[in-house]
Amino acid sequence: MEFEPTIGLEIHAELKTKTKMFCDCLNNPEEKIANKNICPICLAHPGTLPVINKKALEQVILVGLSLNSEIPEYSKFDRKNYFYPDLPKGYQISQYDMPLCKGGELSLFLSDDLEESKKNIKITRVHLEEDTGKLIHSKDKQSTLIDFNRAGVPLMELVTEPVIHNGKEARLFAQGLQLLLRTLGVSEADMERGQMRCEVNISLAKNKKLGTKVEIKNLNSFRAVEKSIDFEIQRQKEILEKGEKVVQETRGWDAEKEITYSQRLKEEAQDYRYFPEPDLPRLHIYSKDKSDGLFNLEELKKQMPELPWERKVRITKSYAFLKNINLLIQDEKLMNFFEQVIREFDEVGLNNKEKAVSLAYNYLTSDLKGLMESGLITWEKLKITPQNFSRLIIFLCDDKISSRAGKDILAEMIKRGGIPEDIIKSKGLEKISDEDQLKSIILEIVKNNQKTIEDYKKGKENALQFLVGQAMTKTRGAADPKLLERLFKKQLS
Numbered sequence: 060m061e062f063e064p065t066i067g068l069e070i071h072a073e074l075k076t077k078t079k080m081f082c083d084c085l086n087n088p089e090e091k092i093a094n095k096n097i098c099p100i101c102l103a104h105p106g107t108l109p110v111i112n113k114k115a116l117e118q119v120i121l122v123g124l125s126l127n128s129e130i131p132e133y134s135k136f137d138r139k140n141y142f143y144p145d146l147p148k149g150y151q152i153s154q155y156d157m158p159l160c161k162g163g164e165l166s167l168f169l170s171d172d173l174e175e176s177k178k179n180i181k182i183t184r185v186h187l188e189e190d191t192g193k194l195i196h197s198k199d200k201q202s203t204l205i206d207f208n209r210a211g212v213p214l215m216e217l218v219t220e221p222v223i224h225n226g227k228e229a230r231l232f233a234q235g236l237q238l239l240l241r242t243l244g245v246s247e248a249d250m251e252r253g254q255m256r257c258e259v260n261i262s263l264a265k266n267k268k269l270g271t272k273v274e275i276k277n278l279n280s281f282r283a284v285e286k287s288i289d290f291e292i293q294r295q296k297e298i299l300e301k302g303e304k305v306v307q308e309t310r311g312w313d314a315e316k317e318i319t320y321s322q323r324l325k326e327e328a329q330d331y332r333y334f335p336e337p338d339l340p341r342l343h344i345y346s347k348d349k350s351d352g353l354f355n356l357e358e359l360k361k362q363m364p365e366l367p368w369e370r371k372v373r374i375t376k377s378y379a380f381l382k383n384i385n386l387l388i389q390d391e392k393l394m395n396f397f398e399q400v401i402r403e404f405d406e407v408g409l410n411n412k413e414k415a416v417s418l419a420y421n422y423l424t425s426d427l428k429g430l431m432e433s434g435l436i437t438w439e440k441l442k443i444t445p446q447n448f449s450r451l452i453i454f455l456c457d458d459k460i461s462s463r464a465g466k467d468i469l470a471e472m473i474k475r476g477g478i479p480e481d482i483i484k485s486k487g488l489e490k491i492s493d494e495d496q497l498k499s500i501i502l503e504i505v506k507n508n509q510k511t512i513e514d515y516k517k518g519k520e521n522a523l524q525f526l527v528g529q530a531m532t533k534t535r536g537a538a539d540p541k542l543l544e545r546l547f548k549k550q551l552s
């Protein structure tokens with residue numbers, strides 16, 4: 060019998076509220092000046108009192124509703140006591156036995172594999188707490204600075220049941236959750252910027268028993284989530300197969316070497332001495348008869364946008380001819396852009412819509428996405444509008460410009476904006492399909508490339524491609540290469 064891995068995730072996400080969890084300091088993750096957004100409350104001066112940010116409660120409840128969690132009628136905050144320099148209070152306000160959301164599930168809907176995409180990962184709970192400050196260690200390791208801008212920022216924590224079996228499932232879960240949080244508008248959930256942070260619990264055992272649990276902390280990319288789990292499964296398997304014991308510990312991830320390493324041994328489970336937060340009232344979230352409570356759950360459900368998995372079903376049905384719909388689905392900004400482009404197509408009333416949609420899909424998922432991923436352009440700096448993008452696609456569809464010219468125009472519009480008609484005109488990119496117009500260019504190239512002509516006549520096929528390339532350069536990509544090939548052959552026969 061093989062050793063079976065059992066994996067659970069703990070995911071933290073910073074919420075996108077205007078102000079912090081218990082005071083009215085700005086919650087601005089972009090703030091560059093250290094300790095700018097702080098006040099006596101988030102610095103825990105004696106005598107200050109916290110006030111609950113209702114928006115943060117609402118955001119976590121929205122997440123719970125979308126995951127089909129149970130939302131209990133009552134909830135409360137608790138103190139989790141521990142000392143760490145980034146925690147000025149000496150305790151964190153969190154939730155212990157009465158979280159905002161209990162249970163629920165999220166399917167691995169972003170998987171390309173149909174069976175896998177239906178698999179549901181059960182969720183234990185989702186609760187709300189506050190983030191800590193940030194420690195900044197100096198390069199010489201002689202000093203540490205503290206920035207409290209992040210202290211007291213609302214932080215959502217989601218815990219899954221230990222039902223994940225490999226690194227890929229964990230990655231798909233985390234990616235799906237990120238997309239959900241962005242769609243709901245409750246968090247940017249950018250892992251590289253620490254807005255979403257993953258911890259993994261992992262153990263291996265036979266016969267459905269539970270093995271010794273190892274924690275992997277501070278995973279700050281999807282790749283790290285997947286790779287660290289697969290590495291750890293292999294590491295623990297080798298230990299167990301030798302008849303040795305896995306040590307209960309916390310491990311870190313070395314992204315360069317792609318290995319986990321021991322950080323600290325876990326002695327006893329830490330005792331946080333949780334107790335109900337005495338400075339905050341118990342929360343009456345809602346009442347089933349709607350007579351009382353902070354929220355009306357039915358109203359919240361009505362506010363909910365189309366969820367990513369619902370969107371996937373709709374888009375897959377409407378555009379079954381697109382190859383890999385996930386390329387769009389997993390990036391909600393790209394997806395929104397795509398849908399706006401489609402609306403433009405519908406307004407114009409195209410007769411070859413399928414071709415236009417396919418072209419738009421290709422340009423968005425290869426060219427635009429490529430630029431975004433290489434970091435050369437960001438959504439904030441993007442100058443092209445869906446309207447102008449759709450016009451460019453229509454030019455391509457009607458065969459008025461070549462695909463090479465299309466790519467050049469797109470690059471120009473992404474960086475500088477503008478209307479495709481103007482760029483086509485100013486750069487002379489309209490496709491030249493007039494044979495007479497091309498004839499003079501061909502004659503000139505033939506005259507200036509006698510050596511290549513001889514090669515061609517000796518039977519070198521490359522020679523023809525070279526000549527076509529010359530003509531493409533001369534026409535700045537505006538000619539049809541197939542037509543050029545035919546004209547050259549005719550000229551040289």
Ligand SMILES: [Zn+2]
Nearest residue numbers: 082084098101
């Ligand atoms: Zn504050």
